[in-house]
Amino acid sequence: MLVRRIRKWYEATQFLREHIWLGYAFALLTSIGAMYVRVLLSGVLEGFPFITFFVAIVLTAFIFGWRAGALAGALGGVISGYFLLPSDWSLFGSGMSNWIGMGFYIVLVGVILLLTAAMHRGFAEYAQDDRLRRQLNDLLEIRVAERTAELESANQKLRDEAQSRAAAEALVRQMQKMEVVGQLTGGIAHDFNNMLAIIVGSLDMAKKYFQRDPAKASRSIDHALEGATRAAELTARLLAFSRQQPLDPRVVDANKLVSGMSELLTRTLGGNVRMETVLAGGLWRMFADPPQLESAILNLCVNGRDAMPDGGKITLETMNAHLDDVYAAAHAEVRPGQYVAIAVTDTGTGMTAEVLSRAFDPFFTTKKPGQGTGLGLSQVYGFAKQSGGHVKMYSEVGQGTTVKLYLPRYVGEDEPLQHELPMDRQLQGSSSEVILVVEDEDRVRRMSVQLLSDLGYTVIHASDAKQALAMLETGGVAFDLLFTDVVMPDMNGKQLADRVRELRPGAKVLYTTGYTRNAVIHNGMLDRDVSFLPKPFTIQQLATKVRQVLDQKQ
Incomplete structure (x- = not known):
């Protein structure tokens, strides 16, 4: 601490030492001052006069350095010799002490x-x-500032490049989206134009031969119906790919479902394809839409058959699966948890990595024109995602392909099974069964009324919900089934059904619509205990669904 203070004092008085004449003047003044003090204290201080100047010497040397201190010492010796010592002091006798004092003083x-x-x-x-250290520190600070500026400039360049790259990536993504939209639009337009050509051409032929050749006219009408059916199937596949198809999920035993499809698959795949089924023991139940699941399995098996032009084997396997956090993190839109997996494996030609990366794209196909729409796998993908599941494909050129369809495990109480109507069940209605049809589209309403009348039902109809409620509230109309469109102005079908059930508790309702986002479908799933018939529908589909709803127990 003392040394530090002395150093600070030394640094503060450095300017004095830079002028040597100040030191010499200080030495002269302090020597004279010491002599003056000696004279004032002559009655007290006696003997050894040299001690008088030590304070002046030390102070001068300490402040101004050894040169000024030497001058102070010389002045002290001269002054002592001339003024304080006897003028006749000699080398011997009493003068010896003076010489000793002088030597000791020197x-x-x-x-x-x-x-x-x-x-x-x-x-x-x-x-x-310290100056060098400060210079180095200053130099270091300058270098650090320069380096910091360089790093900041480099960081700014990196940020600019990142922004440019982000903008470029956004542009590429937008271009890719537009490319997909263009491919999708082109595919839809191509397929629909083909189907419309079949429908329009066939109906023109039927109109032409209606009188002259009824048989040819009938065949033309059959061709038009076939084209319309294909158009409806295409719409359903597009909805499946976009995850917008209305699903009616149920508790499903995958082993029973796969076993029940064996005859259909054998007949569809042909004789040169060997079918093998491996059913897991203790298989969990899954929660999925059974008809859509059957359609997905059929699509996968047909794709496997097409990959084996010379025949081969398709293995259909069920298993329990657990997808952990690591797997979920590596695959988009996959939630970790327990699943029931259905795997379809073929021994076909396999796929390259490039083809595999685009396998789920809509309208992408490696088949020859006319042999496929390119919507089969995209339909399976959309169904899996909409059902809360996952689909994974593995393929190796020359070895074959495996597609695994993961659907969520069902944990809960068993749901009551929905039994299909027996094949020989009479679908015709009775005139005692009254159906109230509510549809805001005139032509669709007339068609529905005509179809139901042809099936034998007594039909009453209304153009909107308000008219239907007025009929019930004022006319006291009795009916057995409300067949209503969902999307209508002012009051939708769900609101109408709720109001009707307030007036007629226990009334049976069958909804229909061609719009997938509506009051009875949420997140792509039908509400519980809702009967639904999607548009467009055939007379057979209408007859089956109406009969099924009417026969339900309250």
Whole structure:
């Protein structure tokens, strides 16, 4: 602490030492001052006069250095010899003590000068080191500032490049989206134009031959119906790919479902394809839409058959699966948990990595024109995602392909099974069964009324919900089934059904619509205990669904 303070004092008084004449003047003044003090205290201080000047010597040497201190010492010796010592002091006798005092004085002055010189040299070296250290620090700060500026400039360049890259990636994504939309639109337009050509051409032929050749007219009408059916199937596949098809999920035993499809698959795949089924023991139940699941399995098996032009084997396997957090993190839109997996494996030609990366794209196909629409796998993908599941494909050229369809495990109480109507069940209605049809589209309403009348039902109809409610509230109309469109102005079909059930508790309702986002379908799933018939529908589909709803127990 003391040394630090002395160093600070030394640095503060450095400007005095830069002017040597100040030191010499200080030495003269302090020597004269010491002599003056000696004279004032002559009655007290006697003997060894040299001691009078030690304070002046030390102070001068300490402040101004050894040169000024040496001058102070010389002045002290001269003043002592001329003014304080006897003028006749000799080398012998009593004068000997004066010479000894003079010698002792010279030695002490020399020691003082050596010590102060060493101290000044140390302080000077420290000051020089400190200046050098400050210079180095200043230089380091400059270098750090320069480097910081360089790094900031580099970081700004990186940020600019990142922004440019992000903008470029966004542009590429937008271009890819537009490419997909263009491909999708082109595919839809192509397929629909083909089907419309069949429908329009066939109906023109039927109109032409209606009178002259009824048989040919009937065949033309059959061709038009076939084209319309294909158009409806295409719409359903597009809805499946876009995850917008209305699903009616149920508790499903995958082993029973696969076993029940064996005859259909054998007949569809042909004789040169060997079918093998591996059913897991202790298989969990899944929660899915059974008809859509059957359609997905059929699509996968047909794709496997088409990949084996010379025949081969298709293995249909069920298993329990657990997808962990690591797998879910590596695959988009996959939630970790328990699943029931259905795997379809073929021994076909396999796929390259490029083809595999585009396998689920809509309208992408490696088949020859006319042999496929390119919507089969995209339909399976959309169904899996809409059902809360996952689909994974593995393929190797020359070895074959495996597609695994994961659907969520069902954990809960068993749901009541929905039994299909027996094949020989009479679908015709009775005139005692009254159906109230509510549809805001005139032509669709007339068609529905005509179809239901042809099936034998008594039909009453209304153009909107308000008219239907007025009929019920004022006319006291009795009916057995409300067959209503969902999307209508002012009041939708769900609101109408709720109001009707307030007036007629326990009334049976069958909804229909061609719009997938509506009051009875949420997140792509039908509400519980809702009967639904999607548009467009055939007379057979209408007859089956109406009969099924009417026969339901309250």
